[in-house]
Amino acid sequence: MPVGTRATVKAISPEELKELNTEIILANTYHLMLRPGEKTVEKMGGLHKWMNWDRPILTDSGGFQVFSLNQKEGLVKIDEKGVEFRSHLDGSRHYVTPEKAIKIQQKLGADIIMAFDECAPAKSSKEYFTQAMRRTHNWLTKCKKTNSKSKTQALFGIVQGGTYKDLRIESAKFVAEQNLPGNAIGGLAVGESKKKMYEMIETVIPHLPEEKPRYLMGVGTPDDLLEAVDRGVDMFDCVLPTRIARHGTFWTNKGTHHIKNQKFKNSKNPLQKNCDCYTCKNYTSSYLHHLIKENEIFGHRLMTIHNIHFLLNLMHKIRETIDKGTFPTFKKSFLSKYKKKQ
């Protein structure tokens, strides 16, 4: 899922997203409740109509933004009932409870909505992870109850538990028991090592039903996708393809590259040879180098197109090789090329 936090995937249009075979995108409760406010989106006919996107949308609940704000001093107060935080836009105080997070998402109108959870920082103590996990479970019950009448919006629960296996297992079991249409793994890729992250995925997966989507939140890099799929994950969202694109970084099957590097100044090659994205079919690296150095909007768009295409194409190949039974070979050969820095 490409990420469209403020009801737009930065730099590109819904038409372009469709050309890239985007099936679903993510939008954000926290940002949209602050601006323009969920009521406006509701009045305008809901997210799909408002942003002219007729394919599925998932809204994140805002739990992660609370975590993000909490990285800075004293902007957030968390208790059993909910979270008080100050807006990053104007400092105004807001109070969000699990019930409220669901009601806002109902107004936004996404197809999949997320439970309001607490994403504890990677460096938290086990005591704190336990507390945050229990609170997340408690909140999940409330979210489920609030959303019980909805027949059009699927609520996903979120597994927490930090980097502790016993907590992760306890959390996965609790979330699975709620019998929701899908289950998410949260609280990873927040500063722990990749090794630890993979270990946590392995720990959690056996306790989440295979017939329902398993969604790893906020991940990730091409290698993370392969590793996570290998361990049983079905869905991802990540800001990386779009954010790093705007910052001048792009992916190819040989790893990550910086278009601003001097070596691209006079390169007639596309970003990636044999890539069939719009960017690579029509523009040279030299041109992209120039656009990004000059901070031209079109450069952001072209880079974004390439990166989203790269990731969605990777996922496509993953599905294809899983069907053919050749996924392990594909994973191995991809990673050996991807991780070898030229």
Next chain:
RNA sequence: GGGCGGGUAGCGAAGUGGUCAACCGCGGCAGACUGUAAAUCUGCUCUCUCCGAGUUCGGGGGUUCGAAUCCCUCCCCGCCCA
């Protein structure tokens, strides 16, 4: 010919006797980014380098313990007067 102003690292621009290898901006080089407070942020950018050392502030000469900063002289640029 006369008067005034000015020449500082790739560019612009501070500094106007010691704490100056010299603020800052741009440019250049490289890096970071994982449920987007992100068209953002970080580092390096005279030379050799590990601590450190060596050459710099238009050229030359001088004053001084010590000069980018003061004096003399030459060169160059801008504006004004003839």
